[in-house]
Amino acid sequence: MSKEQKMQELREFAAEIRVETLKIIGSRGFGHVGGSMSLADAYAVLYGAVMKYDPKNPTWEDRDWCVLSKGHGGPVMYATLGLKGFYPVENAYQLNQPHTTFPSHTDHLMTPGVDLTTGSLGQGISEAVGAALGNRAQGRDSHTFVFVGDGEADEGQVWEAAQFAAHYKMNNLICLVDNNGRQLDGDVNVVMSHGKGIGAKFDAFGWHVIDVADGNDVEQIYDAIQEAYKVEDKPIALILNTVKGKGATFAESTGAHSSQPSKEEWDEAIKVAEENLAAVRAQKGA
Ligand SMILES: Cc1ncc(C[n+]2csc(CCOP(=O)(O)OP(=O)(O)O)c2C)c(N)n1
Structure with a gap:
C-alpha cells in the first residue's frame, strides 16, 4: 500500500471516528464534544497505522x-476501540448511564482496551510514565502514547x-498535547497562559519537541510519529495544534467544553459528519 493510500485510509477512519463519537455522546x-472531536485524527493515526494491539x-x-x-x-x-473490534461500537451508546461500562472518563476496569484510569487532570501522564518505565524495565519493545490537554497542563x-x-x-514515551487553545473556562491564554508556549516548556524540561502545525491532519501526525521513533x-512531545470541537456543527465555532444541544442539533451534526464521511470515501482513487 502506498503512503497516499494509507493516508486516505486514515482520513476515512478519522471521519468514522467523528460520526461514532457524536453518536456516542448524542446517546446521552x-x-x-469539544475535547473529544479535536482528537479524532490523532486516534485514527494511532489505532489505524501506528500502535501494536490485539482487540x-x-x-x-x-x-x-x-x-x-x-480523560x-x-x-x-x-x-476508536469499538471501530477496531474491541467491542461492538454500539455498546458505547450507553455512555455514562447507570451500570454502564462506558463512563464519561476512561476507566481501565470498565472498558476493554482502556489501559489506565484517568479523569483527574494531571494524573494520567504520571501513570503513563510508570507504564513506560515498567515496560522498559521488562525489556518490552513497546511505546506508551499519552494525550495531555493544554488546559490540563496547568x-x-x-x-x-x-x-x-x-x-x-x-524515548518509549510519546506525549500528544491537544493544543486546542481552549479549556473549561475559555481561552488557555486568558485563563492560565503557558508563557513562551507549551512546546517551549517541554523543551525546557529536556524533551524532544515536534510541532505539528495542523494537529487535525493525519499525514502530519503520522510523519511526526515516524520522527519521534x-x-x-x-x-x-508532539504539539498538536488542533481545533476544539472539530467537525461538530454546534461546537466547532464556539470551542465549547461541554455541550447539550437540542435533538435537532444532534441530528444535524450527525448528518453532516456522515456526509463528510461519504465525501472522504468518494476521494478514494479520485
Ligand atoms: C484535577 C481536576 N480539576 C478539574 C477538573 C475538571 N475539568 C475537566 S476538563 C477541564 C478542562 C481541561 O482543559 P483541557 O485539558 O484543555 O481539555 P480540552 O480543551 O482539550 O478538552 C477541567 C477543568 C478535572 N477533571 N480534574
Whole structure:
C-alpha cells in the first residue's frame, strides 16, 4: 500500500471516528464534544497505522499503551476501540448511564482496551510514565502514547512527570498535547497562559519537541510519529495544534467544553459528519 493510500485510509477512519463519537455522546444527550472531536485524527493515526494491539487480547503484554490523560475525552477513545473490534461500537451508546461500562472518563476496569484510569487532570501522564518505565524495565519493545490537554497542563503534576521522564531518557514515551487553545473556562491564554508556549516548556524540561502545525491532519501526525521513533535519548512531545470541537456543527465555532444541544442539533451534526464521511470515501482513487 502506498503512503497516499494509507493516508486516505486514515482520513476515512478519522471521519468514522467523528460520526461514532457524536453518536456516542448524542446517546446521552450531552457531554464533552469539544475535547473529544479535536482528537479524532490523532486516534485514527494511532489505532489505524501506528500502535501494536490485539482487540481480542486487550491486555497483551507486548502491546503499545494509550493513556488519555485528559480523560473527559473518553468518547473519542470508545469510538476508536469499538471501530477496531474491541467491542461492538454500539455498546458505547450507553455512555455514562447507570451500570454502564462506558463512563464519561476512561476507566481501565470498565472498558476493554482502556489501559489506565484517568479523569483527574494531571494524573494520567504520571501513570503513563510508570507504564513506560515498567515496560522498559521488562525489556518490552513497546511505546506508551499519552494525550495531555493544554488546559490540563496547568496541573503541576504534569511537569513532575515531564521532569522524571526526561531524567530517565524515556524515548518509549510519546506525549500528544491537544493544543486546542481552549479549556473549561475559555481561552488557555486568558485563563492560565503557558508563557513562551507549551512546546517551549517541554523543551525546557529536556524533551524532544515536534510541532505539528495542523494537529487535525493525519499525514502530519503520522510523519511526526515516524520522527519521534528515531529519537534515542529523550521522551517526545508532539504539539498538536488542533481545533476544539472539530467537525461538530454546534461546537466547532464556539470551542465549547461541554455541550447539550437540542435533538435537532444532534441530528444535524450527525448528518453532516456522515456526509463528510461519504465525501472522504468518494476521494478514494479520485
Ligand atoms: C484535577 C481536576 N480539576 C478539574 C477538573 C475538571 N475539568 C475537566 S476538563 C477541564 C478542562 C481541561 O482543559 P483541557 O485539558 O484543555 O481539555 P480540552 O480543551 O482539550 O478538552 C477541567 C477543568 C478535572 N477533571 N480534574
